[in-house]
Amino acid sequence: MKIIHLSDTHIGRDDNERRTQALLADIATLREKSGHVVVHTGDLINAGHPEEMRTGRAVLDTLATQGWRILLAPGNHDYGDSLHVDPDWASAFRGQFARYIFGDQPAQFPVLTLTEDCAFIGLDSNEAEMGFWERWMAEGYLGTAQIRRLNAVLDQAEVRARTVVLYLHHHPFFDAPVVRADVGDHGYLGHLFGWNTRRFRRLKDAYSLMQCARDRVDVLLFGHQHFGLDYSAEGQRYGIRTALDASSSTATQMDTDRMRYRVIDTVAGTVTTRFVAFP
Secondary structure (H helix, E strand, C coil): CEEEEECCCCECCCCHHHHHHHHHHHHCCCCCHHHEEEEECCCCECCCCHHHHHHHHHHHHHHHHCCCEEEECCCHHHHECCCEECHHHHHHHHHHCHHHHCCCCCCCCCEEEECCCEEEEECCCCHHHCCCCCCECCCCCCCHHHHHHHHHHHCCHHHHCCEEEEECCCCCCCCCCCCCCCCCCCCHHHHHHHHHHHHHCCCCCHHHHHHHHCCCCCEEEECCCCCCCECHHHHHHHCCCEEEECCCCCCCCCCCCCEEEEEEECCCCEEEEEEECCC
C-alpha cells in the first residue's frame, strides 16, 4: 500500500485553490490508483464558511472521480479558524465531507478503514474543543471518550493483523522539539511568540494519545504545524516506526520556492518526497 499524504491546503486563502489543483495534477501522473490511498490530515479549507466548503468539496470530488481513494481528518480551520472552532461549522463540515471522513460508516470517531494490508484509523482532534472555553486557540483536544474508543479499535484482531496507520490533524507529541527561527527568517515577533507559547498550544491530551498508541501503531500522520518534519525518531519512543508532519502541501505561510507531498510505501518502508512547482 502507498499513502499519499496531504495536509493544510487552506483552500480559500490566496491562490491555494490553484495550488491544490497543481498538486492533484501531479498526483494524477502516479500509476496504480488502486494501490494508493490519499490521506489528508486536515485544514483542507481556510475557514468553515459554506463557499469554502463547496470549493473544497469540488476539489476532492475531482480527485475521487479520477479513481483515487481519499481519507480526510478534520482540522481546526475546517471547523473555524486559527483562533477558535465553532460547533455549527463543525457539523456542517462533517456533513459536507462525510463521504471522505466517514465513508459508509456511522458518523463517529475513530473511523476505521480496512484495506488488504492496512488498517487506517482517523481521529477528530477537535472533538472535545466544542465547549465555550475549550474552543478558543484551537490547539486540539481529542477527549477521554474518543481515546477510549481508539483503545478498543486498536485491540480488534482485524486491526492487529494489519499495518496500522493513525491519522489526525493536530501535532500529537506532547514534548517534541520545536523549530527556532534562523537569521534568514524575518518574522521575529511571530517566532518569539511561537517559541514561548507552542508548548501550551499543542494537542491538550497528546500524552494520553501516545500512551494509547504505544507499540500498537506503525505509521502516524498529522499536520497543523506547517513545518513538514520527520518525527520518526520521536515516534520510536512509543514503538511507532514512522511519524510524519505533512507541513502545508500548498506551502501556506512558508518561505519556499516549491510545494511538496510525501508518498509512503508501507510494504517497502520507504518515504518519497515529490516536489511541485507553484502554478
